[in-house]
Amino acid sequence: MNTRTLERPLRLGTRRSPLAMAQAEETRDRLCAAHGWDESMVEIVPVTASGDKILDRPLAEIGGKALWTKELDAWLFEGEIDFAVHSMKDVETLRPEEFCIAAVLPRADVRDVLVGAPSIHAIPPGARVGTSAPRRAAQMLHARPDLKIVGFRGNVATRLAKLQADEADVTLLAAAGLQRLGETGVGTPLSEFEWLPAPAQGAIGIECLVASEDVRGWLAAIDDRPTHEAVLAERGLLAALGGNCHSPIAVLTTHHESSLTLRAAIFSPDGAERVEASETFAPADAEGPKRLAHRLLSQAPESVTVHFSGE
Ligand SMILES: NCc1[nH]cc(CCC(=O)O)c1CC(=O)O
Numbered sequence: 295m296n297t298r299t300l301e302r303p304l305r306l307g308t309r310r311s312p313l314a315m316a317q318a319e320e321t322r323d324r325l326c327a328a329h330g331w332d333e334s335m336v337e338i339v340p341v342t343a344s345g346d347k348i349l350d351r352p353l354a355e356i357g358g359k360a361l362w363t364k365e366l367d368a369w370l371f372e373g374e375i376d377f378a379v380h381s382m383k384d385v386e387t388l389r390p391e392e393f394c395i396a397a398v399l400p401r402a403d404v405r406d407v408l409v410g411a412p413s414i415h416a417i418p419p420g421a422r423v424g425t426s427a428p429r430r431a432a433q434m435l436h437a438r439p440d441l442k443i444v445g446f447r448g449n450v451a452t453r454l455a456k457l458q459a460d461e462a463d464v465t466l467l468a469a470a471g472l473q474r475l476g477e478t479g480v481g482t483p484l485s486e487f488e489w490l491p492a493p494a495q496g497a498i499g500i501e502c503l504v505a506s507e508d509v510r511g512w513l514a515a516i517d518d519r520p521t522h523e524a525v526l527a528e529r530g531l532l533a534a535l536g537g538n539c540h541s542p543i544a545v546l547t548t549h550h551e552s553s554l555t556l557r558a559a560i561f562s563p564d565g566a567e568r569v570e571a572s573e574t575f576a577p578a579d580a581e582g583p584k585r586l587a588h589r590l591l592s593q594a595p596e597s598v599t600v601h602f603s604g605e
Pocket residue numbers: 381382383384450466467468469470471494495496497498
């Protein structure tokens with residue numbers, strides 16, 4: 295741990311959405327508690343991300359996940375902020391080599407929540423599912439080919455308002471996001487064993503410059519090792535599959551004493567095909583996620599593999 299004293303407040307960069315701000319506050323609170331700092335020693339610096347400005351088109355169409363990190367990345371490079379707080383689910387697998395994930399906070403609830411119906415089977419025939427996430431669309435169409443997917447972007451409150459305004463009959467949201475926003479009474483959580491979550495869902499990651507040794511030292515104090523290992527493994531799987539924003543990938547990590555099991559599924563975008571596999575490996579074994587990717591791709595029909603570049 296870092297034994298030096300902090301000479302000026304650390305600047306924490308975050309997106310401006312209510313969920314991002316809640317995550318930034320949680321990070322600040324954990325950091326201050328770990329080091330016995332006053333709240334004023336971590337200054338929250340919000341930025342409006344490109345992805346938050348364009349709401350009428352699917353993310354996959356307008357440039358993918360980079361739109362969530364572009365502004366924060368520039369600020370980190372320029373030294374405007376000391377570190378950036380992200381939903382790891384939204385962070386691209388390939389990151390600038392000058393950056394490192396200095397800490398990952400303990401994972402929240404990994405499940406998706408169904409809003410608008412008490413269960414998948416209870417959704418009325420032909421109903422509209424509001425989601426712009428290829429994974430959620432494919433999972434839903436796999437379970438219920440009769441349903442219709444309608445695009446649904448925007449932050450959590452916007453999506454709930456769209457549902458209220460009858461733009462869709464049901465929607466899916468991450469339990470972690472709802473809980474962090476205090477929206478605990480909304481919808482029905484889906485079992486993570488039957489409805490696998492997105493890679494890194496529910497995990498908050500903190501990036502800083504590799505060269506900022508002091509900052510890395512401060513952040514190391516709030517790193518949750520098991521979550522960090524799971525996030526690296528799940529991101530390793532994404533990278534090995536060579537997925538893009540159109541590639542529906544779902545994965546669940548379970549922890550054992552000295553190993554991890556990743557259970558993953560990949561789909562054709564229309565949900566017609568679903569391939570599942572699992573792999574158990576030591577947390578530091580970078581080959582584990584690659585073996586799992588290979589296992590998945592070797593079992594998958596072309597309607598699935600065409601959406602992955604593999605390794
Ligand atoms: N795609 C947006 C996004 N990014 C992270 C979360 C929720 C928090 C998390 O998964 O860590 C959400 C909202 C959602 O998917 O419902």
